[in-house]
Amino acid sequence: MNLVTVSGPPSSGKTAVILKTIDSLKKRGLEVGVVKFDCLYTDDDILYEKAGVKVKKGLSGSLCPDHYFVSNIEEVTQWGIKEGLDLLITESAGLCNRCSPYVKSITAVCVIDNLSGINTPKKIGPMLKSSDIVIITKGDIVSQAEREVFASRVNQVNPGASIMHINGLTGQGAYELSTLLYDEKVEIKTLVGEKLRFSMPSALCSYCLGETRIGESYQMGNVRKIDMSDKKGEK
Amino acid sequence: MITVQDIQQKTIADLFEQYPFLPGFFEENTLQVNGQINEKLIDYLKFLDDEEEAENRAIDRDQLLNSMTIYISQMLEFLGEDVDDGVHSITILPGTNKSGEAEQFGELKISKSEIVCIVGPTGSGKSRLLADIEWVAQNDTPTSRTILVNEEMGDKKWRVSSGNKLVAQLSQNMNFVMDLSVYEFLELHAQSRLVEDVEGLIAKIIEEANKLAGEKFELTTPITSLSGGQSRALMIADTAILSKSPIILIDEIENAGIDRKKALDLLIGEEKIVLMATHDPMLALMGDKRIVIKNGGIHKVVETSDDERNLLVDLERMDAVVQNMRTRLRNGEIIKKEDIGF
Numbered sequence: 001m002n003l004v005t006v007s008g009p010p011s012s013g014k015t016a017v018i019l020k021t022i023d024s025l026k027k028r029g030l031e032v033g034v035v036k037f038d039c040l041y042t043d044d045d046i047l048y049e050k051a052g053v054k055v056k057k058g059l060s061g062s063l064c065p066d067h068y069f070v071s072n073i074e075e076v077t078q079w080g081i082k083e084g085l086d087l088l089i090t091e092s093a094g095l096c097n098r099c100s101p102y103v104k105s106i107t108a109v110c111v112i113d114n115l116s117g118i119n120t121p122k123k124i125g126p127m128l129k130s131s132d133i134v135i136i137t138k139g140d141i142v143s144q145a146e147r148e149v150f151a152s153r154v155n156q157v158n159p160g161a162s163i164m165h166i167n168g169l170t171g172q173g174a175y176e177l178s179t180l181l182y183d184e185k186v187e188i189k190t191l192v193g194e195k196l197r198f199s200m201p202s203a204l205c206s207y208c209l210g211e212t213r214i215g216e217s218y219q220m221g222n223v224r225k226i227d228m229s230d231k232k233g234e235k
Numbered sequence: 236m237i238t239v240q241d242i243q244q245k246t247i248a249d250l251f252e253q254y255p256f257l258p259g260f261f262e263e264n265t266l267q268v269n270g271q272i273n274e275k276l277i278d279y280l281k282f283l284d285d286e287e288e289a290e291n292r293a294i295d296r297d298q299l300l301n302s303m304t305i306y307i308s309q310m311l312e313f314l315g316e317d318v319d320d321g322v323h324s325i326t327i328l329p330g331t332n333k334s335g336e337a338e339q340f341g342e343l344k345i346s347k348s349e350i351v352c353i354v355g356p357t358g359s360g361k362s363r364l365l366a367d368i369e370w371v372a373q374n375d376t377p378t379s380r381t382i383l384v385n386e387e388m389g390d391k392k393w394r395v396s397s398g399n400k401l402v403a404q405l406s407q408n409m410n411f412v413m414d415l416s417v418y419e420f421l422e423l424h425a426q427s428r429l430v431e432d433v434e435g436l437i438a439k440i441i442e443e444a445n446k447l448a449g450e451k452f453e454l455t456t457p458i459t460s461l462s463g464g465q466s467r468a469l470m471i472a473d474t475a476i477l478s479k480s481p482i483i484l485i486d487e488i489e490n491a492g493i494d495r496k497k498a499l500d501l502l503i504g505e506e507k508i509v510l511m512a513t514h515d516p517m518l519a520l521m522g523d524k525r526i527v528i529k530n531g532g533i534h535k536v537v538e539t540s541d542d543e544r545n546l547l548v549d550l551e552r553m554d555a556v557v558q559n560m561r562t563r564l565r566n567g568e569i570i571k572k573e574d575i576g577f
Contacts, residue, residue, distance in 0.1 A: 027377070117412075117413075118413065118423075121263065122264075122265060125293035126293055126295070129298065129302070130295070139404070140404075140406060140408060140409070141410060141412075142409060142411070142412050143409050143466075143470045143473070144403045144404060144405060144409075144470060144473070144474045144478055145424040145470070145477065146411065146412060146413060147404075148400075148403075148424065148428070148478060149424055152427040152428075153263055153427070155309075156260050156264070156306065157264055157302070159302050159306040159309055160301065160305045162395035163395060163396070170362055172362050172366050173366065173369075175376060175377060176370050176394070179375070198293065198295060199290060201290065
């Protein structure tokens with residue numbers, strides 16, 4: 001089985017891109033399944049089911065969604081193998097713009113959209129910088145110049161990635177993406193022992209444990225303060 | 236080929252001097268240099284040896300050095316490209332339509348400064364044709380078409396490179412979404428393209444855009460407050476002059492607030508290959524050829540005949556009548572039958 005992880009900010013068009021890409025993969029006779037990770041709610045699983053795609057969803061609820069992803073990815077992989085999939089795609093929203101639940105040996109796709117603003121590539125961390133393929137969506141509604149500027153900014157933070165433009169509505173570009181996602185020589189049996197591309201943030205403070213009150217006396221553990229003094233900020 | 240070893244022993248000042256595009260990379264990767272300009276890169280990056288700092292900044296040192304090396308190589312290659320390396324023509328070799336039947340044309344070569352229109356009902360396969368061109372299809376897309384560039388097998392570099400896209404698009408629903416003045420906007424685009432004479436190009440673009448737009452606008456005008464026609468004019472002038480893509484795909488040009496004939500002239504003047512999806516007779520007849528698409532395939536290729544081209548004069552007269560009525564309405568006048576004139 002092949003495995004691909006897709007992530008990107010909420011509403012960037014991940015599901016639309018994946019659905020259009022699956023259309024092309026199915027025409028090649030490949031069995032594709034999706035596991036959708038989200039935080040509180042998603043009904044994207046219904047969209048996948050409607051398209052005849054085997055799907056599971058996982059909601060992280062009160063847990064950090066990316067930690068939840070890593071804690072479950074092996075079980076998800078085993079599900080895909082049991083279902084006899086040729087290709088399993090995981091989809092997750094990068095909710096804090098920092099994390100990248102990318103695994104070193106697994107193809108990582110990041111989806112971002114032209115409407116998010118040209119400073120966005122700078123603001124997104126490993127989710128964008130360490131991906132193998134960057135998909136830029138919503139190019140049909142901004143000007144050519146803005147598309148070019150946006151793509152060049154993405155290239156500056158991740159020059160090694162393949163950058164592709166896909167229209168999630170018409171599917172233009174999705175066929176092309178589908179040719180990069182499946183390699184019949186690859187056979188994944190387990191992810192045990194594999195490593196993440198980047199560590200997740202270490203955070204354990206009183207608010208992680210359910211504290212709701214505000215004030216220094218309620219703050220324990222890994223707590224950090226904004227520098228409110230007048231001197232210029234550090235680098 | 237530049238290696239990580241090559242760059243990490245140099246000082247940042249030397250690197251910036253040698254690679255003038257590198258400060259942009261630092262900026263985009265949130266690396267501030269401040270007083271450390273004379274440090275060697277490897278020493279400057281020592282702050283990332285602190286695990287906590289590296290995690291806070293979410294920067295992996297090795298990955299950053301790798302990225303920087305790839306970026307420098309890419310940019311050097313990009314800047315070293317000869318103008319003559321440009322695209323002079325594309326050739327479409329036939330594939331099949333949705334039913335698997337062979338397409339009905341021998342081969343179609345489109346050269347610089349040529350305008351080819353694409354006609355056919357919605358869903359007939361226009362987008363697929365454009366996608367084939369953009370992907371430089373090599374008998375490896377659903378239509379089995381092959382696209383040659385300069386009459387040779389196309390280079391796959393066109394497929395996924397960010398700065399080297401074969402096709403630039405101008406479509407009806409496009410808008411400016413940035414909150415910038417016309418000047419700032421053009422400057423940003425010019426910088427991303429690493430052009431040398433930024434000021435000269437900006438002056439040229441605004442001049443051309445104002446020739447196309449019915450109502451003039453200034454460099455200080457915010458792009459989001461341009462009218463529909465002005466936006467379209469700026470997009471066309473900017474794409475013609477500043478976009479590196481040799482092929483321009485146009486999805487209709489609205490017949491309001493913009494001189495469409497001049498717009499096409501500008502694009503051909505800049506030696507672009509122009510593909511235009513349109514059903515507007517005036518635009519379609521301005522093309523040299525038109526591709527008729529049916530059932531996912533190219534059904535036929537029609538050359539615009541002299542007879543058809545002569546009709547343009549009549550069409551332009553009819554168009555002038557409607558435009559004239561529009562002006563009169565705007566001025567609060569009453570429209571009469573005589574205004575039609577024929």
